[in-house]
Amino acid sequence: MIEVQARLKRKNFELDASVQLSQRVTAIYGPSGAGKSTLLSIIAGITQPDSGRIVIDGECLFDSQARINKPIHQRKIGLVFQEGRLFPHLTVEHNLSYALNFTPVQNQQFQLKQIVALLELGPLLKQRPHQLSGGEKQRVALGRALLSSPRLLMLDEPLASLDDRLKNQILPFLKLVSTEINIPMIYISHSKKEIMQITDNLIDIQHGKVNCHL
Numbered sequence: 738m739i740e741v742q743a744r745l746k747r748k749n750f751e752l753d754a755s756v757q758l759s760q761r762v763t764a765i766y767g768p769s770g771a772g773k774s775t776l777l778s779i780i781a782g783i784t785q786p787d788s789g790r791i792v793i794d795g796e797c798l799f800d801s802q803a804r805i806n807k808p809i810h811q812r813k814i815g816l817v818f819q820e821g822r823l824f825p826h827l828t829v830e831h832n833l834s835y836a837l838n839f840t841p842v843q844n845q846q847f848q849l850k851q852i853v854a855l856l857e858l859g860p861l862l863k864q865r866p867h868q869l870s871g872g873e874k875q876r877v878a879l880g881r882a883l884l885s886s887p888r889l890l891m892l893d894e895p896l897a898s899l900d901d902r903l904k905n906q907i908l909p910f911l912k913l914v915s916t917e918i919n920i921p922m923i924y925i926s927h928s929k930k931e932i933m934q935i936t937d938n939l940i941d942i943q944h945g946k947v948n949c950h951l
């Protein structure tokens with residue numbers, strides 16, 4: 738269960754979110770500027786809200802009243818952004834093992850070879866990010882996020898920079914992760930067509946307002 742209450746005031750934008758998610762895969766949908774990335778970055782601990790409370794599976798990550806604010810690395814949230822944000826100097830294999838090496842062995846949910854097989858990364862392992870297509874980069878980013886053994890996986894417009902051909906290549910992998918991997922997932926997109934291929938559980942955010950229990 739993911740419970741988020743957050744308020745944040747910016748110069749021309751106000752977020753007021755009250756969200757309770759019990760489904761494994763949820764999509765956050767809304768037009769540009771609605772506050773999707775802001776909500777994600779609050780859950781991840783990148784942005785601090787003015788007030789609110791965030792609890793995942795009973796563990797409190799943020800509570801403005803109780804002055805609890807767990808840092809990003811303690812929240813155990815795997816993130817995939819629009820651009821893969823891979824380490825450019827490392828091979829695909831080392832990008833993947835980097836995430837694994839930062840996770841204590843007893844907390845590791847996957848082995849490298851499992852994720853390599855799931856996302857068909859074998860032929861790419863010795864390559865460096867600049868040698869990959871956009872879709873391949875996103876598959877590596879997804880693999881790296883999974884290998885950090887997160888309690889929650891959040892994807893922020895992971896297909897937005899890809900053309901239709903690459904989108905169609907990577908969508909089956911996202912679908913596979915949403916069905917085969919037992920980690921809650923929040924998927925942000927402004928494309929309903931894309932979302933419908935991954936989940937029916939949809940949260941609509943408009944002008945920073947979202948109030949939803951799924």
Ligand SMILES: Nc1ncnc2c1ncn2[C@@H]1O[C@H](COP(=O)(O)OP(=O)(O)OP(=O)(O)O)[C@@H](O)[C@H]1O
Pocket residue numbers: 747749750767768769770771772773774775776927
């Ligand atoms: N770091 C920031 N500082 C100030 N304002 C910001 C910052 N980041 C975003 N905003 C503003 O907050 C509002 C919400 O932005 P946000 O990025 O959350 O929207 P979004 O729904 O993710 O949009 P998009 O689909 O275009 O990515 C926008 O008005 C944006 O200009």
